[in-house]
Amino acid sequence: MPEPSVRHGMLAAAAGLVLTVAAPQPIAAAEAPACTLIGTVGTPESGADETTAGLDAFPAAATPLPDQVFFRTTAETFNRRWTFAVREGAIFVKEAAVRGGWRALPLPECMAGRITGVSADDDELMAVDADGRFLTMDHILSAPKDWNWSSRYGTPLWTGPGNTLPPGTLAWTWSVLSPDEDHVWRDTAGNDHSVGGAKVSHVYALTDDGHRIHYVDPWLPQDHSYEMSTPAQGRFRAVGLSTSGSTTLVVNRFGDLYTRLYDFDISGADKVFFRYSYEDQRGRPQAPDTLTERIDDHYAAIQLPAPEWTRQPKIPGQITDRVSVHKTGIGSDARELRVEGVESGRTGYWVKELTADHWDFVPTDQPLVGHLLENTAADHSVDDTVGASPYTYAGRTSSGVTVRVDSFDLAVSPTPLRLEFADGSRLDLILHTVDGLRQTVQQSGITDQPRGFDGTLEIPADILASLPDQPAQVREFLQTTLAARHFTDTPVRVTANEFILDNLGLTLSRAR
Known part of the structure; x- marks a missing residue:
């Protein structure tokens, strides 16, 4: 049995294997060129190249693109080093800290002209093609010369034949919780736990007209069976979704906003690699690493149940369904929330740190992209059109x-x-x-x-x-x-x- 510190780190060994990976099913071969890409995926980032080596080899973009990107969506997205955008099936990239300077990202033949969305988090980029297939680019905290694509997804160990967005997906996002960027996350007992020697990566997909959220982990089976409930015991109907570092932000059409720290490992499901307990873990010493935490019950276990949804303050102004969350530092509280909106006639975004008690407005004077919401003062978290489960x-x-x-x-x-x-x-x-x-x-x-x-x-x-x-x-x-x-x-x-x-x-x- 591998040590807990290599939850996703076993891919470092798997990356050296010669693998034959079939195209994701059920997608007919006639629908798209064969897309069997064998790159490294999910490996812990080590010795990232902080230069831009390889960027100059990409052709300058001829497509009009914004000087800056303020939201992590599937049309435009960013991590702390790079910004990406999708236009007409192609992917473009620029340095996040530089205004403009977009370049066209060369794509494998089976991807060229077929990309419908991208989402970047930490050192991974998820792209989805016209058939909803997942295509992952790794090492995007490093220089472009180190980037590589893979169509692999699913068991065993992210070497499976691939996966797709769940049917009926309204919105989706890519999330990565990593030891190099996040280091730790905090449970409901207030204890910090090491992420370990690897990462937790998920696609989160909003489905069923907005009241269900599926998460698709590349180490789990090639299905769409795992879910995270929406707020209000699943009776919340979201119109916007964003996730970064396993922290999800949702909004409904009335402007009710919630966040939640949740993934497969945090949920309590990964008992092979982690130790969990419903018994009160407050005041117990925190383990120095995941292996010690797993084998030494002197230290605090991960407190269950997992963190629930946290209601965020209402925004005191006009907003849209364009929401975004991104990392700002170490720990699971280091997240910034952004919601597109208007203040005093100027467009921009409302912003707050995850645990702050109020929103501030940052004008950008860019045209609104999202749909305007009612943003009522009253709480409409429970949507009366979402019935209780029929399974009694x-x-x-x-x-x-x-x-x-x-x-x-x-x-x-x-x-x-x-x-x-x-x-x-x-x-x-x-x-x-x-x-x-x-x-x-x-x-x-x-x-x-x-x-x-x-x-x-x-x-x-x-x-x-x-x-x-x-x-x-x-x-x-x-x-x-x-x-x-x-x-x-x-x-x-x-x-x-x-x-x-x-x-x-x-x-x-x-x-x-």
Whole structure:
């Protein structure tokens, strides 16, 4: 088993292999030229060339482009060194710190004239072609001479045959959390954790008319099965999305803004490489590195549940759906948020640091690109047009206790688990679910294909503290079934018709 510090670092070895990679499926060969590009991807950045070596070899751009780019979108994007733009299927590049100076980025034949969007973060650039296929360029914190393309994506170890945007994608963004740029990220207990010796890279895609977010990790199966819920327990309908360093910013049509620190590793899913706990980790010492944290339980584990959505202050002015987040330094709080808008008749953007309590306005006098939002003073986070999940399950234990899970959503956690006893007493437990690590393809959503979760049952602290005063049947259940423990792990398996809590020996059926 590899050390945790090489979560994505094993690609350094994989990069030296001679690989034959098929074009992503299901894309017919007649739709586009074969695109099998074997470049290094996901390798930790070491010894980046701070020069512009290789840039002069790119032809000067003949296409009109802005002197400066202020937003990370899929039309224009940037990291701390370079700015990229897409026009008519081509990619252009310039130094981020220089006004103008655009050059055309030479592309492999199978990509030329076919690019519909790009997103840069850290030292990686994700491009999407006309068929929605992912094409990654690595080492973009280095000089252009070091840049290389790969069509690889998916298990094993980012050497899979490729992947595409999820069906119905409205907006997408590329995110990279790295040891060289971010160093650490902070959990809900206030503890910092090392990113490790490698990176966490995801495409985040806004789908289902804006109320679902899929994330696609290049180390995971070639599917679209993993999700991060939108705010308001998944009942928020976003019209804008941006992610950098695993920090996502969304906005709805009423100008409600939320941010969240979340990725596959932070979610609690990567138990092979990381140690997690629902027990309170506040005040425990922070490990010096990921390997020590993984093997030495003297140090704080990663606190679960993962960070939730944070509501950001309303912007005191006119805004559009063009939003952007980017890194500004070390740590997961080092993020800047930008929202396109208008102030006193001038166009520009509203800006704040992630944890700041107010927005400032920066005029650019550039034409607005995004769609104007209503930006009401009232909170419209819950969209009444987004219904609750239709997946409700119920069943009965061998001792006659009725158990019910209402409106289960695979991306929303925790979920109430209601128990009703023969004497009329009730008990609401808290069921935490994490969509765990898998290496085989899983269908999106809840289907007839069994879907496994890492489950944890929590007895609410007030119930546990008043255990002697609880009704006799409630007390007996907690003591005999859950051993009166605050947290009890249990694998959870879900289909469209069944909800199974393995360690409790309990199968619930879909309630119609």
